[in-house]
Amino acid sequence: MTTQTYDENDELITIGVVVKPHGVRGELKVFSHTDNPRRFYRLTRIFLTSADSGYQPYVVEKVRVVSKWVLLKLKGIDSQNQAERFRGFEVQIPRRECVKLPKGAYYIFEIIGLNVFNTEGQQIGTVADVYTLPSNDVLVVETTTKKEVLIPAVKQVVKRIDIHKKQIIVEPIPGLLEEQER
Numbered sequence: 001m002t003t004q005t006y007d008e009n010d011e012l013i014t015i016g017v018v019v020k021p022h023g024v025r026g027e028l029k030v031f032s033h034t035d036n037p038r039r040f041y042r043l044t045r046i047f048l049t050s051a052d053s054g055y056q057p058y059v060v061e062k063v064r065v066v067s068k069w070v071l072l073k074l075k076g077i078d079s080q081n082q083a084e085r086f087r088g089f090e091v092q093i094p095r096r097e098c099v100k101l102p103k104g105a106y107y108i109f110e111i112i113g114l115n116v117f118n119t120e121g122q123q124i125g126t127v128a129d130v131y132t133l134p135s136n137d138v139l140v141v142e143t144t145t146k147k148e149v150l151i152p153a154v155k156q157v158v159k160r161i162d163i164h165k166k167q168i169i170v171e172p173i174p175g176l177l178e179e180q181e182r
Helices: 037-042 080-084
Strands: 012-022 027-032 045-050 054-066 069-074 090-094 115-118 123-132 137-143 148-152 158-162 167-170
Touching: 012 037, 012 045, 012 069, 012 080, 027 037, 037 054, 037 069, 045 069, 123 148
Parallel strands: 115 167
Antiparallel strands: 012 027, 012 090, 027 069, 045 054, 045 090, 054 069, 115 123, 123 137, 137 148, 158 167
16 A cells, blocks of 8 residues: 655645534535545545644545535544534645546636636636536636626637636627626
């Protein structure tokens, strides 16, 4: 078995949030941020993180997926009282441990913060959030005038995403860039 090391320079990515303890043996009920909670089965360790407490690594002993919830049993958390103190903590992993996505697919955390330009090179704004809808994702873009526009993440509109250049090129359809009050 290889020992995984964590370098303080590794970026930690939030994959869920502890909602509450589950049962009396220290399991944590986690709301998953991934579209496939079964990915938790691959984990051997995670980090529990909060603004007040920083981060702390834990070895994953057991994972169960029940409906939309993930139940985690972590080494060293053996009672409901111990689990209670992690309510609201983020469940994180190093970025390099994220599941590799197919070409042309991106994690939401990679999209947020990218600059959005039209095909003529004019900056529209910056991606502030991404809504995941049944038909397609929608980019929530804060414009340069501090308003908000919603851009559907479909091939007809989003022409290119360049993570390394930190930009998205869109070809807006008429009326698409009408700003909404925040």
